Amino acid sequence: MTDETRATEGVAAPDAPRAPDAPVRLRDALDALPAYTPGRPASAPPGVTAYKISSNENPYPPLPAVLDTVRDAASQMNRYPDMSVGALTQVLAARLGVPAARLAFGPGSVGVLGQLIAATCDMGDEVVFAWRSFEAYPILVTLAGAVPVQVPLTADARHDLVAMADAITPRTRVVLVCTPNNPTGTTVGDAELEVFLERVPSDVLVVIDEAYLEFVTAPDSPDALAVHRSRPNVAVLRTFSKAYGLAGLRVGYAVAHEPVAEALRKAAIPFGVNSLAQAAAVASLEAVDELEVRVKELVAERERVVAALRDQGWSPPDAQANFVWFSLGSRTVEFAAACQDAGLTVRPYGSDGARATIAEREANDRLIEVAGRFLAAGSA
Numbered sequence: 001m002t003d004e005t006r007a008t009e010g011v012a013a014p015d016a017p018r019a020p021d022a023p024v025r026l027r028d029a030l031d032a033l034p035a036y037t038p039g040r041p042a043s044a045p046p047g048v049t050a051y052k053i054s055s056n057e058n059p060y061p062p063l064p065a066v067l068d069t070v071r072d073a074a075s076q077m078n079r080y081p082d083m084s085v086g087a088l089t090q091v092l093a094a095r096l097g098v099p100a101a102r103l104a105f106g107p108g109s110v111g112v113l114g115q116l117i118a119a120t121c122d123m124g125d126e127v128v129f130a131w132r133s134f135e136a137y138p139i140l141v142t143l144a145g146a147v148p149v150q151v152p153l154t155a156d157a158r159h160d161l162v163a164m165a166d167a168i169t170p171r172t173r174v175v176l177v178c179t180p181n182n183p184t185g186t187t188v189g190d191a192e193l194e195v196f197l198e199r200v201p202s203d204v205l206v207v208i209d210e211a212y213l214e215f216v217t218a219p220d221s222p223d224a225l226a227v228h229r230s231r232p233n234v235a236v237l238r239t240f241s242k243a244y245g246l247a248g249l250r251v252g253y254a255v256a257h258e259p260v261a262e263a264l265r266k267a268a269i270p271f272g273v274n275s276l277a278q279a280a281a282v283a284s285l286e287a288v289d290e291l292e293v294r295v296k297e298l299v300a301e302r303e304r305v306v307a308a309l310r311d312q313g314w315s316p317p318d319a320q321a322n323f324v325w326f327s328l329g330s331r332t333v334e335f336a337a338a339c340q341d342a343g344l345t346v347r348p349y350g351s352d353g354a355r356a357t358i359a360e361r362e363a364n365d366r367l368i369e370v371a372g373r374f375l376a377a378g379s380a
């Protein structure tokens, strides 16, 4: 075939001859990707301390012992990390009381979730999840060529597990249950989860995303590990980013039955969990008592903020993580701007609402103050 015929035959068909100077072919799936919006950096008017409360980060600095461990590990950074994540696997398996073979790690639990979708979904397969929920879900699903099936939250910002079970089709491979749900903070109940799981076919993987587990105080919150033990199609996703304060190092994991865990390890990018992250995670598990004190303080702050908001006349949904949700509708942008003027960078979500992370006490005080003023101004 000559260059001339190539040029005239066009580029539309997948197996069409190449046109000269044709642009690099990228997948159509990319056009459908919603962009992941990272929390904006903090900014504030002059003289005001800025707080970034848009990414659910832990406001405490690293524990000195964890920092020392990371410094030591850094002296070996010319070496590849342990691809088997051996030391962390041993410590965590013992801590959780699960066989080591049921653990799979990745660069953040977002990384593990990417592995999970790559391991379960072919083109056109479906992944069911609540909406709004974690904004990485539609991105990872769409990028894999799978189809996101988004089931609206209930009026009180909780998962509608009945509707989610109804949404399962023969193409469904995975259902994501985010509890507490990011960004609304609500948990699923243990009884409703059992009813839901009874309806899920055994070949559909249910993933319970527990990124904020450590902050949960609701008495009816499920014991996801126990649920996992009793059901071969249930996996649990956890992270060191939030309660453990290692967001910048990127390490998360799944607890899954062996065939699934093995598939997750196969689907991993080699050496995805770096050596500093592995060392820091082990050191954090050893310092869990100190970390729990911090978590308790954040939970107490959350309760204080929620109580103050209720006093002001807000009706926030049950907050079970390290953030609060403001259901604002068309006033979302206005609220985010009011916070920004006060030096608080919150996370607005379209015209649904805004999420604010529980942070330093001063930031929480200021959030209460801004929310009170906003409500008074709006209802006047």
Ligand SMILES: *Cc1c(COP(=O)(O)O)cnc(C)c1O
Residues within 6 Å of the ligand: 056, 107, 108, 109, 110, 111, 134, 178, 181, 182, 209, 211, 238, 239, 240, 241, 242, 247, 250, 251, 252
């Ligand atoms: C933050 C978060 C994660 C995990 O993030 P990583 O930093 O990648 O571990 C997972 N799920 C939800 C719902 C989150 O909010």
